[in-house]
Amino acid sequence: MPKQIVYKHKLATRWFHWLNFPLLAIMIWSGLLIYWANDIYEIRIFGITIFKFFPEVIYQWFNAAFRLADGMAWHFAFMWLFTINGGLYVLYTWVSGEWRDLLPNRRSFGEAWQVVLHDLRLRKTKPDQGKYNAAQRVAYSAIIVMGFGSIVTGLAIYKPVQLAWLMWLCGGYETARLLHFALTVGYVLFFGIHIGQVALAGWNNFRAMVAGFEVVDKPAPPPGNSPAERAAKTAAS
Amino acid sequence: MTNNDDVQKISRRKTLKAFASFFALLGGGAAGLQWLASQPLDGGIRGGIPQPLRQALDQNEKIFRPLYSPEHLVQEYPKSAAAAEPRVNGDVGLDEATFDAATWQLNVLKKNGNQVSFSLADLKKLPKVEVVHNFKCIEGWSQISWWGGARLADFLAHYGLHEEAQMNHLGLMTPDEGYYVGIDMPSALHPQTLLCYELNGQPLPPAHGYPLRLIIPVKYGVKSLKRIGTMYFDNERLPDYWTERGYDYYIGL
Secondary structure, eight states: OOEEEEEOSOHHHHHHHHHHHHHHHHHHHHHHHHHHTTOOOEEEETTEEEEESOOHHHHHHTTOTTOHHHHHHHHHHHHHHHHHHHHHHHHHHHHHSTHHHHSOOTTHHHHHHHHHHHHTTSOSOOOOOSSSOHHHHHHHHHHHHHHHHHHHHHHHHHSTTTTHHHHHHTTSHHHHHHHHHHHHHHHHHHHHHHHHHHHHHOHHHHHHHHHSEEEEEOOOOOTTOSHHHHHHHHHHO | OHHHHHHHHHHHHHHHHHHHHHHHHHHHHHHHHHHHHTSOBOOGGGOSSBHHHHHHHHHHHHHHGGGOOTTOOOOOOOGGGSOSSOOOOOOTTOOSSSOOGGGOOEEEEOTTSOEEEEOHHHHHTSOEEEEEEEEEOTTSOEEEEEEEEEEHHHHHHHTTOHHHHTSSEEEEEOTTSSOEEEEEHHHHTSTTOEEEEEETTEEOOGGGTTTOEEEOTTBOGGGSOSSOOEEEEESSOOOOTTGGGTOOSOOBO
């Protein structure tokens, strides 16, 4: 089968993506150091604690105990880089027109479900897709909305008096903190699924996120138009 | 076939190049973070965290300080919403063994080097202001609490500390000198900043800083020093217990 090189991800997209990864990781890690100082959240069903954020072993793993000052210093320095990188990504995606591949359209939400069923091996066929499938469109757009949410709720907790209107918009000080935390849990879940999907999609797909291109089968030329067929036609006449 | 060999050759070359750059950048980034984490800690008044991060915190102050306005009041609540027994979170600076309530007075070091002293009665001569606000701890918890006392701004104005109020920073220290804070003057002069002698309408309990403490709702609780012994002023930042331990000096909410 003839192969060809197809360019998939622009250099800018790859830079934004791979800068965001360590920046978000630092924000989550420093956020954990901050959260440790008042770790009140848990999942409770009928009064029974199902999961406490976080079990001691997690704090030990990240050496998070008694490091509130450290956490705040890193968090409030790297928030700028995280915000700037995210902002430039959105600006780039908008100006370059790449949003057309990324934003969910009318069909995406229904189709995303079909993609999930397919990926769970519950459905044989997959809906047609462009650069990104419907589930990817939904996920990669949602993650941007989440990032925006983290910045807004973060600002609300950071300046609850001077930006009191923002705090109010976020449902109050405590609610803003809870939302900020919940969004972070969302990133961790996203990360888990993302890594799993990348592993399943294989090398060609992963390489595209680093090198920008994929090696794919060349589409077959329209029937009756290949050089051999034309030669055969000429010979017959 | 030759075509596919070409594709493979080009692909291999491009892949190698891309991954070499990728790992070089990854290594560079990791080295940069390691460098940052291993930078010397600032000593003394700016201690506790790597110098570049301290500089970032100081830059943040410059960026966000224009948001500050004395007209931005902290939201107030009905007294019924206040906690009956507000949380006690620290006892640094509250050495009861060396403290004598009978001889306590508030000592103010004036700009000219003189010291003036005030009794609790002197403070109670000023209009009593009550603030019921959501007290915010730097640890992340908050609690609605009800405080009463004199406005710090009223105190400075009434007792002729005008020159002092023009300086950039105000400092407070406990009688045992165990705890001390430095505060930028605009925040100290905020209308809800109190020299506070009442909690829930009663005299302050010892654990909340009897006889006089600061309540400054535009800052995290660490700046609301309990049991004020001495008040002083400077145009430079003043010593701050938690800033020396790596926290931001400004921490304006």
